[in-house]
Amino acid sequence: MPFRIFCRVLGLVLCANALTMYFVLHSIRAATFTTLACSLFLQVAYFGSVLFLVWRSGCTRRAGQKARHCGSCGEVRHDSPDHKKGEE
Template structure:
């Protein structure tokens, strides 16, 4: 997702949150504080999702390297061109 779209959606969500809190509680101070808290929560969630994606990527890369190593060791053991079972 391009940053411009992400920023517009983020701004829209924060404005909707501020308006909802203001119309429910009729307090500008509470609307501002709630919007700031919600903004902080969104930032923490974004940071956590980035960490999760990095962790998942490193796990997938490690599993791929282990599978590649395991496959090469199996080929060395079972595919010897010098030895045929039918010939002696």
């Protein structure tokens, strides 16, 4: 999601939260407090999701490297000393 759209959606959610809390509680102070708490929660959730995506991409990259490495191991042949003795 582009950053501009994310900021617009975040602002829309926070405004909706502030208006809802004001109409429910009839207090500007409580609406401000809950809106700030909601903002903090959304930022922590966004940061956590970014960390999760970075972790997941690292896991898939490592799994791909392991698969590539194991595939190349099958092409290498190792002759044992016993095998060489039989050829002589």
